[in-house]
Amino acid sequence: MKLKLNGKEKNVEVNTLNDLISKLKMDKSLLYIQINGEFVKKDRYKNRLLKENDNIEIISAVGGG
Secondary structure: OEEEEOOEEEEOOOOEHHHHHHHOOOOHHHEEEEEOOEEEOHHHOOOOEOOOOOEEEEEEOOOOO
């Protein structure tokens, strides 16, 4: 499936947002994700189906002091 991920086209074999997060080896507790301009709640990552040409922005929280 072709997706636009943080501004770059990417071909990945995934069905759900949770699949994508796993494939990218990211910690979903630290992420904020927007698909086609709408933020997705963390409790919906598992069931949020992705579609061809979805525009996905992943923002990762960084701790510091």
